[in-house]
Amino acid sequence: MCRAAGLGPGCVTTAAGAYQFIKPTWERVRQAKGARKRLVDFSPNSQDEAAVRLLDEIGATPLITQGRIGDAIKVASKTWASLPGSKAQQNPRALQYALDRFAEGLMLYEGNPGLEL
Structure with a gap:
């Protein structure tokens, strides 16, 4: 790294x-x-x-609550080096990979609110 x-x-x-x-x-x-x-x-x-x-x-939370996950990932890529769009050159993942992991996480919390944004 x-x-x-x-x-x-x-x-x-x-x-x-x-x-x-x-x-x-x-x-x-x-x-x-x-x-x-x-x-x-x-x-x-x-x-x-x-x-x-x-x-x-x-500033990613409003994007997430609006369902604009791709836009939120773009904003967050300035903070988290492994997200798509990161300029850190630390093996960023593809956007589809990030969207798939988000969808998986969302399914885990269905019926169990977990974290509140």
């Missing part, structure tokens, strides 16, 4: 978790803001909540 990002040998990244948060991003989105409480751990639930917060921050 480091070489693909243009970084030299010996590069160390802080990317971690299901969403590959880097430390500065995690520290920012985990803070309390408005009605949202500070995230106190790095559990799967906290990572999901942080991802929702980041989607809000970058």
Whole structure:
């Protein structure tokens, strides 16, 4: 990953978790803001909540709620290097792959609201 990002040998990244948060991003989105409480751990639930917060921050949430998933992916590709359209050159996936994974995730939550955007 480091070489693909243009970084030299010996590069160390802080990317971690299901969403590959880097430390500065995690520290920012985990803070309390408005009605949202500070995230106190790095559990799967906290990572999901942080991802929702980041989607809000970058303006992808309205696109998602409008069903404009392709547009949301385009916006989010500036943040997540593996999404289609990313300029990070870190093995981005094809748009259809991302849309298929979104559809699979949506089916998992049918009848179980899970996260609220």
